Amino acid sequence: MTRTGPGPRGNEGDGAPAFSALLEDSAEDLYENAPCGYLSTRLDGRIAKVNTTLLTWLGYTRDQLVGHRRFSDLLAVGDRIYHETHFAPLLRMQGEVGGVALELLTAGGGRLPVLVTSMVRTGPDGEPLLIRTTLFDARDRRAYERELLRARREADRERARLQRLASTLQRTLLPPALPEVPGVRTAAHYHIASPDQVGGDFYDLFPLAGGRWGLFLGDVVGKGAEAAVVTSLARYTLRAAAVSDPDPVAVLARLDAALEQEYRGDDPRYCTVVFGLLTPSPDGCDLTLASGGHPPALLLRADGTAEYRHTPGGQIVGILPEARFASSDVRLEPGDTLMLYTDGITEARTDAARNRYGEEALLDFATALAPTTAAEAVAATTGLLAGFGDGLDDDTAVMAVSVPAPGGRDG
């Protein structure tokens, strides 16, 4: 039998030399027909050399570009400014710039998105000689990036919308301004920990029959929409309860019953709150306070002392069956200030070891302030909160009531 066709050896002989001939292709052809654009420019930007790929992309002849145009002439105007202010300086300083997104203008007036990388070629003594640039077609990638950018902007807009919603909701949970109480000065501040979420703190001050006033300040466990529902329920329940029976213990009992009724079962909702009944008198005012598990009120006296006013026996509202509340009376003389606050302030982290600010430091702070006024106490506390910076991660509400001292700053 004679061999009629190429054997394995023959195959090797036919195919391999042809393929290696392809690999031994001239550097010239590699340059001209590379899958990317090549451009060499003088230091002043004038084009000295350009490959066929780039000429084809742009629709120019070699003669139209070489010696006549600068690299920046090929750029759309916005990119030309970007080139002058970012690309060129960076290239001079670093000798190399990579992965910059630019748009080239084609001869036909179209635009070609490219990713550009440039290197400065230096001589033996390090002196810059010319700039070599490679350009990759980035149409697909740019479309993808635009989509990412659009999605990011959309997300930014959504976040702004959410923040607007949260702040609108927040406003409905707080009085727009405290009403004027005859013979008494009042002030309040609300620190929002996150603009994305409705806070769980609340306060209010409102008139009752017989020249008396109701006031409360509290903290619902949790934050966000769920907490806002409880906050809203607490605020309206407290106001309604105070109208029918302003006794602070009775008011807290009503809130406890309302929360228990609304959130019975395996989804209990609870809050801490201090409720006060305020009765102005000719030279001061009387307060009856009842607390449901809330941090004690601070009393800053006209004589420069400060103390906590505990209301013993008060239990957290909404969690315990048959919660008990007790009240205590406070008399504010001229120059005295009473301050209510939520625990965001005492729980704030004050150092790298994440130590909390604490009740002791707050008492020292209050002692240094006394004697003071409602407005000054709230302003100073606002400053204190701001000073915590990132250490303050919870919402914080502060409300103060003071009786003007004769000849005092707020008389």
Place this chain on the structure above:
Amino acid sequence: MNTRDRNNVVLLGPEDGPVVMLAHGFGCDQNLWRLVAPRLAEDFRVVLFDYVGSGRSDLSAWREERYSTLDGYTEDVLEICRELDLRRVVFVGHSVSAMVGVLAAAREPGRFAGLALLTPSPRYIDDGDYRGGFSEADVDELLESLDSNYLGWSATMAPVIMGNPDRPELGDELANSFCRTDPDIARVFARTTFLSDNRADLAGVTLPTLVVECAQDALAPPEVGAFVHARIPGSRLVTLDATGHCPQLSAPEATSRALAAFAAEIR
């Protein structure tokens, strides 16, 4: 934080030398002066800084309202001068900083001895017979260009800004990124730079003034340099045989020579 840290102020040269303050323009930071600062520091007390929002300034001090007009950048300059108690300052402003210098000198004329305006433009947008070289649509396109390079920025910069100690390699990249700015900040600086109009402020300059332009500059063409020169009484115009908007990089010897001669003359 003090102004010196906020603006990443760097001092070079003899402490008792005449003060030359070098102010960078839109795009990069004080690194742009790296080829001329050593030469100037031979004879002068050289003050380098980054505007808030640029380079290694304290980004947390940046406020959009403040840096939406050139007054905010002017305040940066004056606050640095006040804190370091700089007097008889020769202010060298590149690009948009040239107009910052004009505004600063108008605000506190006693503090400055002279102004060197490097490739200045009092207005980039064409207006009637005035040719700034650009239209408002061009500026919108620039803002798009900034956006196009937004993603690359976020990828490398966001972890740095959020403080990522477990990725120290990002710090090296940062050192290598003189022209990278938070895109939101860059947008504001770009708008302020390219939409401001300070033509009317030029006539009020009473200090000795040197205008330095490049023979070939896509951002500040010769007509604009001539305009600035004509409007500032008694100013001198030097045209460098250089290309581009940054002669301190493309022609550092000629640039430092011109600046040193001017500063020496008016000291």
